[in-house]
Amino acid sequence: MKILVFVECADGNVKKNSLEAVAFAHTMGGPVTALALGSAAQVELEALGKYGATKVLHAADARLNQGIIQAYASVIAKAFQDEGSDVLVLADSSLGTPVAARVAARVDASLASNVVELPNMSAGFVVKRSIYTGKAFARVELTKPKKVIGIKKNAAEVKEVGSNCPVTPYPVTLADADFATAITSSEKATGEVLLPEANIVVSGGRGMKGPEHWGMLEELAKTLHAATGCSKPVSDMGWRPHHEHVGQTGVKVAPQLYIAVGISGAIQHLAGVNSSKCIVVINKDPEAPFFKAADYGIVGDAFDILPKLNDAIKAAR
């Protein structure tokens, strides 16, 4: 089985979730070709070999520096055919998921996004997908000869399994139609840990009382190398940017550790965090529903506990 992995790059670096996609493909077995689009650091691409790529293709065309859904889909679909691949694996993301949809339609593949573990290939090709926004799973069989799968964070463990691998330039011919959407500008937080990729998330709710108190959460996040998140009302009120809002209608996170401070734990919020490995809840109300979904809980005042917790973690490290 020949596997193609779309490797997403940001600012020339391979995204962490894409390393998981390479590791996932490697564990599935079969030769793994990784494909990177736009500018990307040579060392990062070579290193994909360590995580299981047997071949790395690089379409360095500068027009691909921006993540344009159609252009990306065209190049990936072409590579899928050129390489004679059976399966395309990529990490679900705001770019990856819509790109996967177009590629699947173009190459006539069975499509599954939100895949949480390795496919079962003992009888057909059965994947487990997260559905109902993390409240359930479905096992579905992908019956077409070609398959496209988008994986959720933590679907595979990133391990070194090999050594650096040479990078082959992949020349592309792009049509004007591929650039029917033009990106005119962008705003991006730089240097921060990105929420969907973070191993630890520190999240605040209305219990934080106002944006002026976020410094405390940010301190803790800094100590933990964590990303910051928030509940929906917090972003609705403009205390925090929209892309930090976690939940059913926001970002779905799956970190090792999710620390919720002053968040009541409404079911719509839980829907975005229920794939976390460990959940800590800090809330002054012992009846807050979030405690039922938590692994560890502290009943107390956030403003009292946050600085102490920050100190204790610093001391323990």
Next chain:
Amino acid sequence: MKILVCISHVPDTTSKINFTDNNTRFDANGVQFIIGPYDDYALARAVELKETSGATVTVLNVGPADTEPTLRKALAIGADDAVRINAEPTDSFFVARQIAEHAKAVGYDLILMGRESIDYNGGAVHGIVGELLGIPSVSPVMKLDIEGNKAKLAREIEGGKEYLEVNLPFVAGCQEPIAEWKIPNMRGIMSARTKPLKVVEPVSVDSGIKLKQFELPPPKGAVKMIPADNVQELVSLLKNEAKVL
């Protein structure tokens, strides 16, 4: 301008999820169904565009007859007419093929959807429809303005946003804050009863997806409570027991 809004009919966000028939069927018992929350944003923006620029808005759902109250609600919110494609919406590709077939026949200037459904969570129908119709698709869109034949959009990306321009027609998967959810008023509810709702039979599609079984996550263990004056205890549990630090 002709706008098509595709809406899913999904369990209310507070629903507990259960399955029946040996975990092969969703248990709709006691479940309240709503317009998908992201689709509701798409619909709200479409109705705003109708109010400001005289567009017509058609809502479409792929689903069996019991989704009709959801379509009526969309009509009450301000859509002009509704189409129900009479089939069980089994997966993204199946749904997308039905939508594309209808859209090809009618010809829309703008097709709005939600960024994802909250039952299937494919995040895929808009992309597949775009591909099948050979037009651009953009998602997740948090801002959409139309100027003549051109649209200006903002798309959310990890840690920020991008601003884009694209010519009509195209498909957008929408999310907040593209518009505020609209609640139907009495006049809307009354007029929705007589607005046209057309039922169309599906085309046959091999989507390449076969459901084997549903599964619920394992029940969560009991929470361990730690006294507020002993955060050191929490840190040591996170380190040594949960092994997440």
